[in-house]
Amino acid sequence: MRYRWLGRTGLQVSEICFGTGSFGGLGSYRHTGTLNQADADHVVSMALEAGVNFFNTAEAYSQGLAEQILGRALGSKRKDVIIISKVAYHWPAPKPGDNTAGLSRKHIVEACEASLKRLGSDYIDVYQVHGLDPRTSHEITMTALDDLVRQGKVRYIGCSNYAAWNLMKALAFSKENGLEKFATLEAMYSLPARWLEFELIPACIDQGVAILAYSPLYAGLLTGKYRCDLPWPHNTRIATQEDAAAKWPFEKEKLFSIVDELTKIAHEYQGSCAQAALNWVLQKPGICSAIIGVRTPAQLEDNLGAVKFRLTSDEMARLDTLSVPEHQYPYDVRLIQPSEYPFS
Numbered sequence: 619m620r621y622r623w624l625g626r627t628g629l630q631v632s633e634i635c636f637g638t639g640s641f642g643g644l645g646s647y648r649h650t651g652t653l654n655q656a657d658a659d660h661v662v663s664m665a666l667e668a669g670v671n672f673f674n675t676a677e678a679y680s681q682g683l684a685e686q687i688l689g690r691a692l693g694s695k696r697k698d699v700i701i702i703s704k705v706a707y708h709w710p711a712p713k714p715g716d717n718t719a720g721l722s723r724k725h726i727v728e729a730c731e732a733s734l735k736r737l738g739s740d741y742i743d744v745y746q747v748h749g750l751d752p753r754t755s756h757e758i759t760m761t762a763l764d765d766l767v768r769q770g771k772v773r774y775i776g777c778s779n780y781a782a783w784n785l786m787k788a789l790a791f792s793k794e795n796g797l798e799k800f801a802t803l804e805a806m807y808s809l810p811a812r813w814l815e816f817e818l819i820p821a822c823i824d825q826g827v828a829i830l831a832y833s834p835l836y837a838g839l840l841t842g843k844y845r846c847d848l849p850w851p852h853n854t855r856i857a858t859q860e861d862a863a864a865k866w867p868f869e870k871e872k873l874f875s876i877v878d879e880l881t882k883i884a885h886e887y888q889g890s891c892a893q894a895a896l897n898w899v900l901q902k903p904g905i906c907s908a909i910i911g912v913r914t915p916a917q918l919e920d921n922l923g924a925v926k927f928r929l930t931s932d933e934m935a936r937l938d939t940l941s942v943p944e945h946q947y948p949y950d951v952r953l954i955q956p957s958e959y960p961f962s
Contacts, residue, residue: 786825828906
C-alpha cells in the first residue's frame with residue numbers, strides 16, 4: 619500500500635480509502651450492498667492486512683448501522699486507523715417541527731454524539747458535512763464544527779458535495795474568525811465524471827484541501843462488466859437504483875470507448891479494468907485517496923491491486939482524451955487563445 623499526506627493535516631493515509639456504504643443495506647443504501655457484521659469483519663480484516671488505514675462512513679449510511687458495523691469490525695484496531703464520518707444535511711427527511719437533520723448546531727452536536735456511540739470511539743478523525751444545507755448559515759455550521767474540535771470529539775473537519783463557491787466561503791469565514799478550516803473535500807470523481815476539474819480541483823490545490831474521490835468506478839460502470847456487446851448485469855446499482863441515471867449520467871458510446879481503452883491498458887499490466895480506472899484517479903492532481911465500495915472479498919482484492927502499478931503519461935493522456943468533459947463557458951480555455959488577448 620502507498621500512503622499520502624492528507625492535505626495539511628500532518629496525517630498519512632492510504633491511497634485506497636475503504637468506504638462502508640455497502641454495510642447494512644438499509645433504506646436507500648440497499649442498492650450499494652448488504653454486508654452483515656460477519657461479512658464486514660472479513661473484508662475490514664483484509665483491508666487492514668493490505669495496509670489500508672483509511673475508512674469512510676456516515677450517519678446516513680444504512681441509517682447509522684454502517685458506523686456501528688465498522689466500529690465493531692475495527693475493534694482494538696481503531697487507534698491504528700483514520701476514520702471519516704459525516705453529518706447528514708437532509709437525512710432523515712425531517713417532518714414539520716423536526717430538527718433531526720440539517721447543519722444546525724443542534725443537529726451537528728447531536729449527530730456527532732450519536733456517531734461516536736455507534737463507532738464505539740471517543741473521537742472522530744475527520745468529521746465532514748455531507749453536503750450544503752441552504753437553510754443554515756455557514757457561520758452556524760462552522761462554529762459548531764469548531765466547537766467539536768476544541769472539545770476533542772473531532773480532530774479535523776471537512777465537507778462533501780460542495781460547489782467551489784461554498785467551499786471558499788466556508789474557508790474564508792474560518793480564516794477571518796480563527797476557526798478550524800475544512801481540511802478535506804469528498805466528491806465524485808472518475809473518468810466519466812471530471813467536473814471537479816473546472817473549479818474544485820484548482821481551488822483545493824490552492825487552499826491545501828485534500829480531495830477524496832468517491833465513486834471512482836462510477837457505480838461499477840468502469841469495472842468491465844458493462845459492455846456494449848454483452849447483456850448488462852442485474853441486481854446492481856445501475857439496474858436497481860431509482861435515481862441511478864440522474865446520479866451517474868453517461869453517453870453509451872463515450873463510456874464504452876473509455877472501458878475499451880481501460881481494458882487494453884489493464885492487459886499490459888495483467889490487471890483489471892477497475893484497477894486501471896482507479897490508477898487514473900489516483901494519478902490526477904489534487905487527489906489524495908480513492909474511496910472504494912465493495913460487496914465481496916473478491917472485489918476488495920481486485921481494487922487493492924490498483925496500487926501495484928502506475929499508468930504512464932501516454933496512457934493517462936489517452937484516457938484524458940477519451941473522457942474530456944464537455945466544455946462550458948467560462949471554462950473552455952480554447953475559446954480565446956493567449957495570443958488573441960490585447961495585453962499579451
